[in-house]
Amino acid sequence: MLRRRFLLLALLTAAAAGLRFFRIGGQPLWLDEAFSVWMGSQPPGEIIRLAVDIDQHPPVYHLLLHLWMRLGGTGEAWVRAFSALFGAAAVPAVYVLGSAIAGPRVGLLSALILAFSPFHVQYGQEARPYAMLTLFACLSMWAAARLLIGPSQENIGDSHPPAREESPSSRWFWPGYVIFTALALYGHNSALFLPLAVNLFALGLAIHRRRSPGGEPFPVKRWLAAQAGVFLLWSPWLAGFLTQARGVSGGFWVQPPDSVVVVEALKTFVNAYLPDRLGWQRLIWWGYLGLFALAALKFRSQPGRFAFLAALFLTPFLGELVVSLRMPIFVDHTLIWTTLPLYVLLAAGISRLRFREYVITALLILLTVNVLSLHNYYTYDQKERWDSAAAYVAANAQAGDAVLFNAAWGRLAFHYYFDRISHAPVEPFGAPVDLFERGELEPKMTADDLPRLRSIIRGRERVWLVYSHYWWTDPQSLITAALDQEMRLESFRLFNGIQVHLYVRR
Amino acid sequence: MKKLPRFYETQTTRAALSALVLILFWGAVIAEYWPDLAAAGLRLANAARSGGAETVESRYFEISSTSNAGSEQLAALVSELEAQVEALSDYLDAEPGAAAGVGAAEKIRVLIVNGRGLALMDGAQITIPYENGCMESSLVPLYLVFFIEGLELRPAGGLVPAAGFALHAVEAAGLGGELTRQPLDHWAALLRQNGDYLPLEQAWTMSVPDNDSGAARFMRAALEAGSFMGWVSRQYGFETARAAARGAPAGGELQALTGKSLAQMEAEWLRWLDAQPVTPQPCASVIDKTSELFLLCR
Numbered sequence: 001m002l003r004r005r006f007l008l009l010a011l012l013t014a015a016a017a018g019l020r021f022f023r024i025g026g027q028p029l030w031l032d033e034a035f036s037v038w039m040g041s042q043p044p045g046e047i048i049r050l051a052v053d054i055d056q057h058p059p060v061y062h063l064l065l066h067l068w069m070r071l072g073g074t075g076e077a078w079v080r081a082f083s084a085l086f087g088a089a090a091v092p093a094v095y096v097l098g099s100a101i102a103g104p105r106v107g108l109l110s111a112l113i114l115a116f117s118p119f120h121v122q123y124g125q126e127a128r129p130y131a132m133l134t135l136f137a138c139l140s141m142w143a144a145a146r147l148l149i150g151p152s153q154e155n156i157g158d159s160h161p162p163a164r165e166e167s168p169s170s171r172w173f174w175p176g177y178v179i180f181t182a183l184a185l186y187g188h189n190s191a192l193f194l195p196l197a198v199n200l201f202a203l204g205l206a207i208h209r210r211r212s213p214g215g216e217p218f219p220v221k222r223w224l225a226a227q228a229g230v231f232l233l234w235s236p237w238l239a240g241f242l243t244q245a246r247g248v249s250g251g252f253w254v255q256p257p258d259s260v261v262v263v264e265a266l267k268t269f270v271n272a273y274l275p276d277r278l279g280w281q282r283l284i285w286w287g288y289l290g291l292f293a294l295a296a297l298k299f300r301s302q303p304g305r306f307a308f309l310a311a312l313f314l315t316p317f318l319g320e321l322v323v324s325l326r327m328p329i330f331v332d333h334t335l336i337w338t339t340l341p342l343y344v345l346l347a348a349g350i351s352r353l354r355f356r357e358y359v360i361t362a363l364l365i366l367l368t369v370n371v372l373s374l375h376n377y378y379t380y381d382q383k384e385r386w387d388s389a390a391a392y393v394a395a396n397a398q399a400g401d402a403v404l405f406n407a408a409w410g411r412l413a414f415h416y417y418f419d420r421i422s423h424a425p426v427e428p429f430g431a432p433v434d435l436f437e438r439g440e441l442e443p444k445m446t447a448d449d450l451p452r453l454r455s456i457i458r459g460r461e462r463v464w465l466v467y468s469h470y471w472w473t474d475p476q477s478l479i480t481a482a483l484d485q486e487m488r489l490e491s492f493r494l495f496n497g498i499q500v501h502l503y504v505r506r
Numbered sequence: 507m508k509k510l511p512r513f514y515e516t517q518t519t520r521a522a523l524s525a526l527v528l529i530l531f532w533g534a535v536i537a538e539y540w541p542d543l544a545a546a547g548l549r550l551a552n553a554a555r556s557g558g559a560e561t562v563e564s565r566y567f568e569i570s571s572t573s574n575a576g577s578e579q580l581a582a583l584v585s586e587l588e589a590q591v592e593a594l595s596d597y598l599d600a601e602p603g604a605a606a607g608v609g610a611a612e613k614i615r616v617l618i619v620n621g622r623g624l625a626l627m628d629g630a631q632i633t634i635p636y637e638n639g640c641m642e643s644s645l646v647p648l649y650l651v652f653f654i655e656g657l658e659l660r661p662a663g664g665l666v667p668a669a670g671f672a673l674h675a676v677e678a679a680g681l682g683g684e685l686t687r688q689p690l691d692h693w694a695a696l697l698r699q700n701g702d703y704l705p706l707e708q709a710w711t712m713s714v715p716d717n718d719s720g721a722a723r724f725m726r727a728a729l730e731a732g733s734f735m736g737w738v739s740r741q742y743g744f745e746t747a748r749a750a751a752r753g754a755p756a757g758g759e760l761q762a763l764t765g766k767s768l769a770q771m772e773a774e775w776l777r778w779l780d781a782q783p784v785t786p787q788p789c790a791s792v793i794d795k796t797s798e799l800f801l802l803c804r
Contacts (some may be wrong), residue, residue, distance in 0.1 A: 255719075276622075280534060355515070361524040365531055372535065380622055470713060471720050477713045492659055494628045499714065 005104055009095055009111060016091045016115035020084035020124035023378060025077025028387035030497070031469070033127040034413035037074050040065035052240040054436050056248055059240075060186035061129035074416075079127040086131040087124025091115050093138040098344045100145040101305050102298070102351070109347030110340075112363070116370040117343070118377045119272040123336055130336045133187035136180050137194055137337035141312060143177035144198045146170065147226075148205060149304055178226055182233035189241060190334040193316030195230055201311040205304065249327045253442060253472045257321060257330040265332040269339045270346075273373040273381070284369055291349030291362070298352040309341040384468065384497030386413040392493055392500055393464055394422035401426045401462045404453075406479050407442065407469040408435045410498075414466055426464070429456050431479050445474040453482050457503075463487060465501040538638065564613070566591045571618040573636035580618070583634075583641060587616070590647050590681055594654055597679040614653050624798045627652065628659065642798055644684045647676045657751060666709045666724070670731025671751030674739060677732065686729070687792040687799075694733035694779055696786035702726055706734060706772045718801060725802045737775045 029037065039047055039055070039062040047066060051059035065082060072078040094114045099107030114120055123130040181198075184191040206218035255261075267274070270288050274281060299306035316338045324330040350366070353359045393403065393414075401424075405411045408430030415428070430437065432449035457463050465483060467474075474480075480501070483489075487503035513519055560577075562569040564584045571580055591614075615631035624642055625634045627649040634643050651672035652659060659665070676682050677690055686693065697703045709727035739747040742764055750760045761767055766774075789803035 275538075355520050357520040357524040361527055364528060368532070368535060372539075379620070471715070477711060480713065481711070489658070492628070493630075494626065494714070 005108065008108055009092055012095075012108070012111045012115045013088055013091045016124075017084065017088035019116065019121050019374065020087045021081065024080050024084060024125050025075065027076070027381075027383045028385060029076055029079075029127065029413060029416060030384040030386065031407070031410060031413050033079070033383075034386065034416050035409055036062060036065060036127045037069070037079055037416065038412045040069050040079070041074065042066070048240075050436075052243050053439055056244050056252070057129060057188060058186045058237055060183070061132055064132070065127070076127075080125050083126055083128065083131040084124045086135045087120055090120070090131070090135045090138055093135055093142065094340055094343065097138055097142040097145060097340060098347055100142055100151055101149070101309065101344055102348050105351050106344060106347045109350050109363075110344045113343040113346055113366070114340070116367060116374070117272075117339070118370060118373040119268055119332075119336065119339065121374060122272065122377060122381065123333060128333075129187050130333055133184060133191060134337045134340070136184040136187050137191060138340050140177060140180035140184050140194060141198075141340060143173045143180060145308060146173045147177060147223075148198070148202055149308055174222070174226055175229075178229040178233065181230045184337070185230070185234045186237060188334060189244065190316065190320065190329075191337065193319045194312075194337070195227065196319065197311045197315030199227065200315055201308050204307065204311075208304075247440070248329065251440075251444070252327065252329070253469075254324075254328040254331055256328045257324050261330065262321070265330070265335070268332045269335070269342055271369060271373055273377040274369065275372055275376045287365070288346070291346050293349070294352040295345040295349035298348045306345075309345055312341040313338050313345075382496045384413070385495040386410075386498065387417045389466060389493075389495045389498045389500050390414050390417035391421060392495070393426070393466070394418055394424060396491075396502070397422065397424040397426050397464070398462060399425050400460075401464055402456060402460050403428045403464040403466060404431050404456070404479070405429070405466050406431050406445065406474045407472075408433065408437075409442070410466060410468050411435055431456075431474075442469070442473055444472070445476070445478045447478065450478060450482055453479065454486065457483065457486060461505050462490075463503045465499075465503065467499040467501060468497055564588060566613060567616050568613040569616045569618070571636075573618045573620045575618055575636045575641065579636075579639070579641070583618070583643065586643070587646065587650075590679075591650055591654070593679040593681055594647065594650055594675060597675055598651070598654055614650070622798070625649065644797075644799060647679075647681045647685060648672045651675045655748070655751070664710070665714060666712050666727045666731045667735070668751045669728040670733075670735040671747055673728060673732030674735040674747065677736065678739075686732070688787050689784075690729060690732040690736055691779060691782060692784050692786035693729040695782070695784045696789070697726055697730055698776075698779075699786070703730065706731070706768055710768065722801050725799075729802075733779065734772070734775050737778060738771070741774075741778075 039050060042050060042062075044063055044066060047062045048059045051057065051062065065079065068082045069079065072081075091111045091114055095104075095107040095111040097107070098110030120131070120134065123134075181191075181195055184194055202218075202223055206220065206223075209215045209218045257265075267285070271284070274284065296306065316335055320330045320335060350359055350362045353362055397403075403414075403426045405414065405428065411428050411430065412435075431453050432438075432443050432445045433452075463483065465479065467480070470477070470479075483501070483503045486506075488506045489501060490504045491502045493500045560571045560580065562571070562580045562584055565588060567584065567587055569580065569584060569587075575583075617631055617633045618636050618641065619633060620637065621635035622637050622642070623635050625632060625645045627633070627645075632646060632649050634641050634646065636642075648669065649672075651657065652668065655672075655675075657668045657672070659668075673682075673686065673690060676685055682689070694703075704723070704727050709731055712724055712727055715721040715724045735747045735750065738750060738760075746760070746763050749763055760771060764771065790800075793800050793803055
């Protein structure tokens with residue numbers, strides 16, 4: 001039985017790896033990925049300094065990516081493979097999480113859902129920290145589950161000894177929780193909600209146990225010591241985090257969430273890229289809701305486990321929404337790690353179907369829907385075409401041309417490709433300012449910046465404008481208006497996510 | 507006493523129910539996906555015959571396809587596009603001084619690709635996505651006006667008046683159905699009723715959008731500009747509307763031709779619009795939810 005289970009888990013992990021490596025280098029790096037590659041190319045000390053000064057994420061991903069790129073270079077497939085490996089490794093991790101909460105059957109089903117999740121496949125193919133964050137968060141949740149709610153009843157007598165009996169192996173969950181929680185916190189700032197969620201649950205559990213006569217006492221001291229350990233490990237980043245938080249509160253591209261954004265985020269978590277062509281799509285969403293309802297039924301006799309999963313999902317989800325009332329930070333992919341308790345719930349819902357025929361039917365439908373969604377993702381998901389934009393400019397540039405970037409860091413993505421194919425002596429400039437000159441990643445163009453822009457274009461015969469993300473960086477179209485005034489638009493090309501304008505002297 | 511199993515607990519019922527659900531589910535999936543499989547076969551045959559992208563002959567177009575669309579679908583597209591060009595050229599040439607019709611000029615390049623979304627245009631070609639047996643070409647008549655008129659595709663500022671003029675031309679040429687769904691004046695009235703109206707001075711300087719909310723805002727601006735251009739054409743003559751479409755983003759051409767500022771003309775037009783007995787339909791009732799254009803209703 002155990003052998004069969006591990007064989008299935010190995011197959012699921014292999015399938016997850018296959019899906020994450022499939023066509024991994026097929027698309028060009030987009031802006032954020034190019035930024036990651038640029039950050040990873042800096043010396044480690046500089047990565048930490050830049051993370052504090054200009055980035056909105058902790059430095060660990062870029063430090064690890066630095067080592068990874070030293071092994072295999074900066075090609076698209078290689079830098080994304082780093083995420084793919086984390087993504088595949090999360091499959092056995094969610095298996096142990098699901099097993100700890102509701103037994104090995106739910107563990108395997110959770111692993112299957114994660115392996116085929118289009119949302120996770122997408123971020124397993126992106127040179128950003130989200131796949132790494134998911135793995136660390138999953139391991140932290142697993143350790144927390146073993147410490148707070150013990151092994152699943154279905155596990156007892158199986159392969160896992162109960163944690164609360166302090167078997168030699170269960171002692172490792174304490175340092176495991178501390179280390180993986182700290183790693184998750186170093187993976188992404190949104191993981192701050194992870195210890196918050198776990199502690200909210202722990203608080204509820206402690207109160208419940210105190211009120212239950214004869215119940216097992218909550219290990220308050222030990223638990224507080226673990227939290228202190230997490231804080232100690234994370235505290236070197238505290239100052240950097242506060243600096244980043246100040247930067248984000250001063251202006252950030254994320255828009256205030258409305259009900260559509262919230263509903264779409266939930267749909268993305270459960271089944272991203274579900275094809276619109278399925279006219280009966282609504283039935284699928286009802287099916288998912290039915291599975292969540294079945295999960296609630298399954299945990300009827302173990303409400304603590306349900307509460308644990310609910311806390312892990314709802315605390316960060318609602319937390320980001322609450323913070324967004326003051327400064328918008330609600331973005332679906334920053335909450336990718338909160339999908340893990342959702343997947344365990346879905347798996348529990350499927351397992352509640354009880355009869356093998358029904359479980360297999362539900363699984364086949366789920367797999368079909370996910371495969372169709374993955375087909376949708378592989379076929380239609382388009383990243384920004386910095387490669388085509390750079391190739392177009394390279395093919396038409398002349399010596400002395402100026403190249404203006406309204407999103408100054410777009411220069412990183414542009415030059416990632418331009419430098420490979422051209423040595424044309426063009427002069428890059430940022431508008432409003434050059435790269436990181438203002439200590440901001442995405443400075444906005446204002447009327448005060450126009451004199452500098454005019455001084456750049458004055459006396460030039462030809463100016464290229466590589467125009468991207470302008471809804472945030474140039475919302476008043478000041479750059480194009482200024483160029484229109486002084487020069488003539490000679491050509492204009494649209495690439496996915498990028499416009500390339502060539503202005504010539506009138 | 508032994509408890510009898512419920513009807514869904516017997517092995518036969520379980521197997522039958524499971525099989526039924528799976529047959530229904532997969533049947534529905536295959537019904538959606540089968541056309542592509544058939545088209546893929548056609549495309550393979552075409553690719554084997556022509557050694558790559560398929561090209562189609564046309565009087566006005568240079569059409570190539572890398573999509574799964576079959577020859578019959580491409581031929582139907584050619585007929586549709588040619589009819590549209592002729593209708594638009596008729597309307598646009600009807601006025602003295604109109605730009606040369608397409609027939610004499612360089613052919614318009616059209617590329618059909620597998621994909622979803624709305625048709626796109628850059629300075630060089632129109633790209634039409636094809637999926638599931640359908641070509642999403644509802645925006646194409648609009649783009650054809652740009653080509654026929656030689657309108658500049660201004661990325662920032664000046665695009666809305668050009669798009670408005672094009673929408674007006676499409677409506678006037680009788681091609682509005684698929685694209686505008688209800689008369690442009692109705693759209694403008696609806697936007698005013700819903701509080702979505704954007705003053706023309708702002709609309710005139712809008713950039714090409716790069717996200718969904720920007721695209722919806724841009725579409726609304728273009729629809730009200732379409733109504734405005736129709737009014738300008740009727741009130742001040744076709745050439746005035748044409749000049750406004752080609753003019754400077756701030757409406758300077760209109761001022762030069764009519765002696766009135768954009769804001770003055772906007773006020774006149776809105777007074778006229780408010781006096782019309784129009785009963786606009788809600789957005790969601792004229793645009794199907796599955797249409798890419800439904801973005802407008804969000």
